[in-house]
Amino acid sequence: MTHEREIHSPDEFDAVLAAHGSLTGYRIQSVDLTDRTFALLTVPAAGAVFLGCALQPEAAAKVRADGALVFPPVPDLPFAPYRARLYSPEELYEGIADRPYEDTPDALAYGWFQRTKADGDVFASMLRAIHDDAVSDALDEHLAGARVVGVMGGHRMGRGTDAYAGAARLGRSLTRAGLTVATGGGPGAMEAANLGAYTAPFDDGVLDEALELLAKAPSFRPSVTDWARAAFGVRARWPRGGDSVGIPTWFYGHEPPNAFAGHIAKYFANATREDGLLARSTAGVVFLPGAAGTVQEVFDNATPNYYGSRGAPTPMVLVDRVHWTERLPVWPLLSALAAERPMAARIALVDSVDEAPQALARLAP
Template sequence: MRRVSASTEHPAPDAYAPGHEIETLGEFDRVAATGSLAGCRLQSLDLTDRTFALLSVRTTGTVFLGCRMEPDAAAKVGADGALVFPPIPHLPFDPYRASLYDAGELYAGLVSEGYPATPDARAYRWYQETRKNGDVFASMLRSVHDDAVSDALDERLVGERVVGLMGGHALERDSAAFADAARLGRHLSRAGFTVATGGGPGAMEAANLGAYAAPFDDTMLDEALARLAKTPVFGPSLTDWAQAGFDVLDAWPDGGSSVGIPTWFYGHEPPNVFATAIAKYFVNAVREDGLLARSTAGVVFLPGAAGTVQEIFDSATPNYYATASPTVPLVLVDRTHWTERFPAWPLLQALADGRPMSSRITLVDSVTEVPEALERLSRTSD
């Protein structure tokens, strides 16, 4: 669904185009004041205090997604011909959500009860259980949730220059490579790009941390890295690992923005807390494709293993088949890693040979070369 802008000048009934999304009570009140909600889509609103308004306005063709209403209001809008998808009780997530997640929501209860009690952990357990038993209703709920997240992500990224930073989850916080990835994220954020990652630990966390550090002086990142290094891995100490991240947020509130796009498919990889907007998916294929497709200003591949290799060739495929000049630069970082350990670069070169994409890919030795490489490749794609 795509939001349609509307005038603030008291539009006439039905002036809002079909499909207009209403995601806040303030927006509900503005539209309801026109006398008609006809054709609008309302997401996850508590309308129990808006019964009089619902009884008074037209709701023909209106769609209510997970909105709470009093019984008489629900009966009235149903009689009008509205389509009502009621809230689903006892779920650890809202399938109709109108906004992206943040770390505070996913990690609620971390301090008092530990990670297993958080909404993030409970959603992962629900996912495991429902995948195992093949419940078609649960499958539908997962699909509805992921589509709602995609809609919110598109709204978040409108007009922004997005650079995707891909890399392995195993990168430890006390490593030089982690610090390098964080500095790269900081540099890109300061240059006006929106940093987007897979939202997990390792290189992904480092890049989101760097973007968060962008508004502060350079010493902040050094101090944050020193704090995080005391809990270098997320494995057996997951609660401590996440709490160390929140300690950094508490010490330096209101940092720079970035996007994380993790998945419950890899539930053993927790979301990092430094992405200020988190689009978490159940279906990994939707997550992978969505992350790469939205990285319109370039994709950077830091050292990684199977997941990062997959992302390289997921990005290469649309460029390979493009008949016009591709628009997304691809930068691989660490020559030894991508030519010897996992030789993706020679295959990528072979695919690009004789095609327009050959001028949009490059291999560099270190993250310090990435900004110049992105700028150079972007010029060739203009």
């Protein structure tokens, strides 16, 4: 089964029927088909699978009689487990202009997760797994053919700091070089890199102005609402910015997703999210200063590079020599692991964030 056999929208549904006159073998994913009843009653659907599609009862009965499988929408969920596309900032933060963050779809999904993650309900765990698999499928479709570079760093990096501005310049430089920036999708260094990618199509002065505006709400604490509204204010002033990807998780509910990643792959399972982000960073990874989570990501990425389990090693650039050799001495251990291995030619330690793009280009195969 290829992506060509998937239907993600009413327009795609209509196009398939116009071209083939049949739904046999297709996967129809999270599409409202309540006004396509006549078509469903008149075309064959053997072997088709309807995942979370809204259907009139007579249409559902007919396609089942044809031999199709129908997985109906699950009522009263704050998310769509069979979703066909990545999230957008507008979707996750719907209503943020008029209501507090706690009323947004993102916060409601986190609340559902908190209520169900420890109750042992196999149905809830199944829904989480289905959702995350659907998100992974959508992420692969979105990134097909892209040269993806991951930017990792801590969530505590505040707006208005030199470090935040540097991470934003990094995201801008990488995007202008034709790379797709992917981050953990949260605040801090992650938001800064996504912001840089967003401002890449504009004049350099736009980033400087955006940084000034965002500094008025420097952190998502104490108010996620104010923090998010500041970001959407920037987006409204400079619409249609550059695209990038954020890959956050509801596992860390205290870390809201940032609004500058144009496409957001949000997961319930943090382990799936962490491995997926690194595995898809096929053009390399830049590690900004961070704490335990960033250290974990360094070695999560180093392991397949060491064993060659993902093919040729991907470049790894660590930024801030003092941080990675003295505060958290990751570099000596990473260098020892790399010794006499192919990955030795794909790692670098630089002093400043502005050196990272050149180092990444130098390490590229």
